[in-house]
Amino acid sequence: MTDLSLTDRLASSPLLAALDAESRDALLPHFTAAPFTQGERLVTAGSTDRDLMVVVDGNVNVFTRDGDLRYRLATLGPGDMIGEVAFFDPQSYRTADVVAATDGVVATLSPDAYIDLRRRAHPAASSLETQVVRLLVGRLQSADTLLATLLDDHRSGRLALSIAGLFGAASTGSTP
């Protein structure tokens, strides 16, 4: 990455900011920045690509699938991480569609770079793993609390209002 501001923004993401300087300096050169345009699909559910991605600029929508239907589960912005499961587990598939909500930039890390660091027992590999664990446990706590609250609302008949209030209606615009 040659754009200093993009590098600074990536370095300040929750994934990398918490790392020690040696680990961050070892990982940053392996990220590749690429622009995306509104409506572009970054990730397809069921695919086997394995890059780890960090949104550097702009926003993307994450859709979960239910058969032939999908629902917009979240909107991610600068600093947010995508694709950690496939990155660390070569047996898995992508489990969600990720579509650009705006124009922006995403930085990608190939698993090959991480595997090379791991083979050399470089501290950056373990630092990356540890930070991903921390980020995921935080997200799991939030998701479980939200789900419990929504199930409360389901019983009380307030679910539609709650989901609409949290996420809004699913996008009905053209999507790739």
Next chain:
Amino acid sequence: MRREEIARILQSLPGLQDVAPRLLQAMAGHFTREVVHGQPLCREGDEADNLYVLTAGQLDVYKRSEQGNDRLVAHLYPVTLVGTVAVVTGGRRTATVMAPTWAELLVMPAAAVRDLLETWDFEVASPLRRAIIVATAGQLGQANRTIGALAVELGLAEVAPGPLTHDLAAAARPAEQPTTPADPDAVEQALLKARAGL
């Protein structure tokens, strides 16, 4: 349970498949086997004492809602890591986990897990962290899919463009779809069972 059998079970966990057999054997030495029946494994707010591997049976995960009610948010099936959050963070249990009937578990003390992650050979610590990542992400995905299913039920979903390369959803669909159940318990059970297969 013999150490070799425990090592074989550990090797089946995503993230641990490439660990050398001798290291799996060493890790296996830290686990004991337990069977629980109709009792809580841990309660939300408790101190984290153990990391578990569910090897048989089923576990139910309950989370306290903002209104203070304990709601069933996930079913766990073998073979999977259980109780990773509090063990990794050193904090208190973030959910209540119950064995609705019976479950067989491998149990490793939390202190031993943290020691392994911080001081053991990188060859073991790295795969264990990856196994924790995959297990935690799997539970996160299950929660997200259930939230999405609630939205689909409400008619908020859109048609997904294009077929799936791998039909992730097919494995998750229950054999018989419930017919507009009025009972919230039945709805929740159907949704959770449909999503637990992934």
